[in-house]
Amino acid sequence: MITNNSFPVKKVPPCCVQDFENNARKVLPHSVLDYYQSGSCGQHTLRNNQESFNKLRIRPRCLIDVSKRDTSTEVLGFKVKVPIGVSPSAMQKMAHPEGEIGNARAVGSVGGIYILSMLSTISIEDVAAKALDTIKWFQL
């Protein structure tokens, strides 16, 4: 909780990708931020991906019974609780001391898939040992 002169102001948790990026800008050194923010060469794929995600809309549906929900699905023969996978990204310790282990545990805690990059800052053995309950893939 932070305060201005007269009112308590609640710190709002990040709720979209832009919020996470804004928060990262406040804490990461410039060189690290530069690495995470950029794509390769002319950055065409990065732009295409952003434009594609911007086209997606969530369709609100009213008066639907949501007391029983099931987000599980099957991916390459594995039953996953949510259709979320963290794609391989290199050198995650540059952003946080827990690096790949923190990320693998986080996605595991919601039942998604973690994909370890071959350019990780933590060994494959350590990630395997410290994120036991996570479905783990490896990018070679």
Ligand SMILES: Cc1cc2nc3c(=O)[nH]c(=O)nc-3n(C[C@H](O)[C@H](O)[C@H](O)COP(=O)(O)O)c2cc1C
């Ligand atoms: C900082 C960063 C590091 C990445 N490192 C890897 C990597 O080591 N191996 C890999 O196969 N892909 C890597 N990627 C590509 C991502 O796995 C993913 O395919 C790409 O970011 C597109 O997905 P997005 O639109 O959700 O960002 C990296 C991407 C970023 C932004």
